[in-house]
Amino acid sequence: MTTVKNGSLLFLLFFIIISANHTFATAMETIKLSIDKAPDHPRLFFHENERAALEQKLLRDSLLTPVYDSLLNSAEKILDTNPVRYQLTGRRLLGQSRTCLNRVTRLAFAYRMTGKKRYLKRAQQEMLAAAAFKDWNPLHFLDVAEMTAALAVGYDWLYHDLNPDSRARIRQAVIDKGLVPGLGDRWWVKTSNNWNQVCHGGLVLGALAILEHAPELSSRIIERAVENVPIAMREYAPDGAYPEGPGYWEYGTSFNVLLIDALRTALGTDFNLSDAEGFEKTGYYYHASTGPTGLYFNYSDCGLKGDAAAPLFWFAQELNDHSLLYQEIDKLSKLSDQDRMLPFLLIWSPRLNNIPIPKHLHWMANGNTPVTVHRSDWSEEGVYVGVKGGSPGANHAHMDIGSFVIDALGERWASDLGSQNYHSLESLGIDLWNKSQDSERWQIFRLNSKSHNTLTVNDKLQQVNGFAEIAAFSSEPPMPHTILDLSSVYNDQLTRVRRGIGLWNNRIVVIQDEMTALEDSTRVRWSMLTRATVTTKGSEAQLEQNGRSVRLKIIQPAEAEFIVYPSDPPPADYDARNPDTRILGFESEINSRTPSRFLVLMMLRREPVPDIQPLSAW
Numbered sequence: 001m002t003t004v005k006n007g008s009l010l011f012l013l014f015f016i017i018i019s020a021n022h023t024f025a026t027a028m029e030t031i032k033l034s035i036d037k038a039p040d041h042p043r044l045f046f047h048e049n050e051r052a053a054l055e056q057k058l059l060r061d062s063l064l065t066p067v068y069d070s071l072l073n074s075a076e077k078i079l080d081t082n083p084v085r086y087q088l089t090g091r092r093l094l095g096q097s098r099t100c101l102n103r104v105t106r107l108a109f110a111y112r113m114t115g116k117k118r119y120l121k122r123a124q125q126e127m128l129a130a131a132a133f134k135d136w137n138p139l140h141f142l143d144v145a146e147m148t149a150a151l152a153v154g155y156d157w158l159y160h161d162l163n164p165d166s167r168a169r170i171r172q173a174v175i176d177k178g179l180v181p182g183l184g185d186r187w188w189v190k191t192s193n194n195w196n197q198v199c200h201g202g203l204v205l206g207a208l209a210i211l212e213h214a215p216e217l218s219s220r221i222i223e224r225a226v227e228n229v230p231i232a233m234r235e236y237a238p239d240g241a242y243p244e245g246p247g248y249w250e251y252g253t254s255f256n257v258l259l260i261d262a263l264r265t266a267l268g269t270d271f272n273l274s275d276a277e278g279f280e281k282t283g284y285y286y287h288a289s290t291g292p293t294g295l296y297f298n299y300s301d302c303g304l305k306g307d308a309a310a311p312l313f314w315f316a317q318e319l320n321d322h323s324l325l326y327q328e329i330d331k332l333s334k335l336s337d338q339d340r341m342l343p344f345l346l347i348w349s350p351r352l353n354n355i356p357i358p359k360h361l362h363w364m365a366n367g368n369t370p371v372t373v374h375r376s377d378w379s380e381e382g383v384y385v386g387v388k389g390g391s392p393g394a395n396h397a398h399m400d401i402g403s404f405v406i407d408a409l410g411e412r413w414a415s416d417l418g419s420q421n422y423h424s425l426e427s428l429g430i431d432l433w434n435k436s437q438d439s440e441r442w443q444i445f446r447l448n449s450k451s452h453n454t455l456t457v458n459d460k461l462q463q464v465n466g467f468a469e470i471a472a473f474s475s476e477p478p479m480p481h482t483i484l485d486l487s488s489v490y491n492d493q494l495t496r497v498r499r500g501i502g503l504w505n506n507r508i509v510v511i512q513d514e515m516t517a518l519e520d521s522t523r524v525r526w527s528m529l530t531r532a533t534v535t536t537k538g539s540e541a542q543l544e545q546n547g548r549s550v551r552l553k554i555i556q557p558a559e560a561e562f563i564v565y566p567s568d569p570p571p572a573d574y575d576a577r578n579p580d581t582r583i584l585g586f587e588s589e590i591n592s593r594t595p596s597r598f599l600v601l602m603m604l605r606r607e608p609v610p611d612i613q614p615l616s617a618w
Helices: 009-018 024-035 048-060 064-078 094-114 117-131 141-157 164-182 194-209 215-236 245-267 279-288 310-319 329-334 342-348 422-426
Strands: 362-365 371-375 384-388 404-408 411-414 455-457 469-474 481-485 494-504 508-517 522-530 533-537 540-545 548-556 563-566 582-590 596-603
Touching (some): 048 094, 048 342, 064 117, 064 329, 064 342, 094 141, 094 342, 117 141, 117 164, 141 164, 141 194, 141 245, 164 194, 164 215, 194 215, 194 245, 215 245, 245 279, 245 310, 245 342, 279 310, 279 371, 310 342, 362 469, 371 481, 371 494, 404 508, 411 540, 508 522, 508 582, 533 563, 533 582, 582 596
Antiparallel strands (some): 362 371, 371 384, 384 404, 455 522, 469 481, 494 508, 533 540, 540 548, 548 596
8 A cells, every 4th residue: 555645756766666675674764864855844745736736626526625615614713712721621631632733734724725824823823822831741642642743734834934933932842842752661652552543643743844853853753653553553453443443443543544644745655554454444444333324333432423534535545445435425514623634634535526335235354353244235224233242351442242233214223322421430530441350440331231232141240351253254145144252251151152143134133142051040131222212012122213113022032021221310420321212121041051042133114023043054
C-alpha cells in the first residue's frame, strides 16, 4: 500500500532506491536524510499545488459539496466563540484538546480554500490561547497528543500567513508542551492499544510541522514512532478486526492514518507502516461493524453510532473500493459540528458518484477479538447479525463474550448498552481500569455479563482470562452461520460450551447453545437486551417498536418460558440509567450427565419452524 505523493523526480527516485531495503536502520537513515529534503509549508496532507484540484472535487461532487458547505458554515459559527481555556474534567483536558483540534483544522482548511482572512485570524487566536496554557496535561497524554496535532496542522497550513511572533509562540508551544513532554519512557510508547496510535500520531504531526527548527528532536520523535506504532498495528492482524470495537477503531485508526498520510506528504514515504498485516483489510471490519440501521455492533466500550468515518474514506481511495462508503453516504447529511476529522475526510475522499453496493454479505475476522457478521442483503430492511468472541481481559472489553446484535426491518432488536461515561465512575473512586477477576470494574452493570446477550451460569461472572475463538464459519445457504467455542470463558462453571448463530434462508435468526454442566442443578440464564416493547406468552415473545414487530420462540428447553428482567433502574447507584430497555430471557437447570441445548429462533413473521440440527451437523 505504500505510495509517494508529489515531489520532484529526484525526490521520488531517492525514496524508490532506499525503500528497496526495508531494515529499520535504513528507515532511520531515511528519516535523517529526508528532513533536509522536506517540502516547504504547507507540507501536511495536501500541498499548495493540490489545492485547486481539491477545490474542484469539492465543488463538482454533488455529495461532497454540501459537506464542504457544512464545514464552511461551522467555521463561521466558530468565529463567535471564545477560545479554549485550561479546564480539566476530572483528570482530563481532552475535551479542550479536541475542541481546539476541531476548530483549528476547520478554520485553517476554510482559510486555505477561500482565502478569507477572518478564518486565519480566528485560527491564530485559538492556537495562541492553547499555546499559553501552563501545560497540555501530560499526566493524561492523549490530551497532549490531540493538542499537538491541532497546533501542528494549524501552524503548517497557515505558516506563511501567521504573523512572525505568533508563528514563533505556536512553534515553541509544540516543542515545549508537546514534543519534549513526550520523550522518555512513557508507558504508551510500546502499548498495543489506541494510546499508541493517538500519542505517536499527534507527536509526529508536531515533529513534521516544525522539523526544520528542531531537526534532532523531530528525528527522535519520528524514529520512535516508526519503530513502535507497528506494535499497535499488530492488533489488526490477521483480518483487520480492531479489538476495542468500531468506536475506538475510528479513534485509533484515524490517528494511525493521519500519521501515515503525514509521513507520505512530508517525507515521501510511510516507511512501510501501511503494509502491516491486516491493516489493508481493516476498512472492511469497520464497514461490516455497522448494521443497516446505521448503528454499530457496539461491543466493548463503544457508543451506538458515529459520524462518517474519515479513515474509511482514506481506505476507499487507497484500495480503489468505493463500496466501502456505501453506508457512509447517508451519514454525510447528519454530520456533527464536533467531528474534528471532517477536513481530512474531504481531503481523502474519492469522488462519490455511483457508489456500488458491496459484494459480501458474510464476513469473519480472527484476531484478539474475533468477530463475524451475517446479512440477508444490503437493504435498510435487511436482517443483520453480528456476534463476537474474544476475552473480557482485552483492552476496553466487557464480559460480553458470545454476545450478539440483530437488526431487521429497519430496527435494532437485540441491543448492547455500550459503555458508561468514564468520569462518572472515576469521580466516585471506582477502580475502573483494573481487569482482574474480582475488580470493581465487573460490578458495573453495563460491563458485566448480566447486561449482555449471552449466558450467565449460577449468577456468576465470565472468566476474565478466558478466550472464545471461532470454531466454524460458513457463508453457504441455506444457513450461513458462526460457531464460537466459549468453553474457557465458563471454565469453572461448564465443561463445554459452544454457541451457534445462523441466518436461516435469509430471514430466521437461529441462536443455539450446547453445553454440559460441571455439577447437577446448574442454573443457566439466556439473555437478550432490547429496546422493543415485549409481550410474552410461554415460550413465545412478541417484540414491537416503531410499528414493526418480530417474534422469538424457544424451541429448547421444551419447558422454558420467557421472562422479562429489568435493566432500568440498574442494580447500583453508580450505574448509568438505561431508559426504555429491558432484558428478555429464560432460565433452565442443566445437569452433568447429558449435554443440554438451548435453541431460540427470531422470525419476522409466523412461518414453519425449520429443523435445526445439532451444531456438529451445521
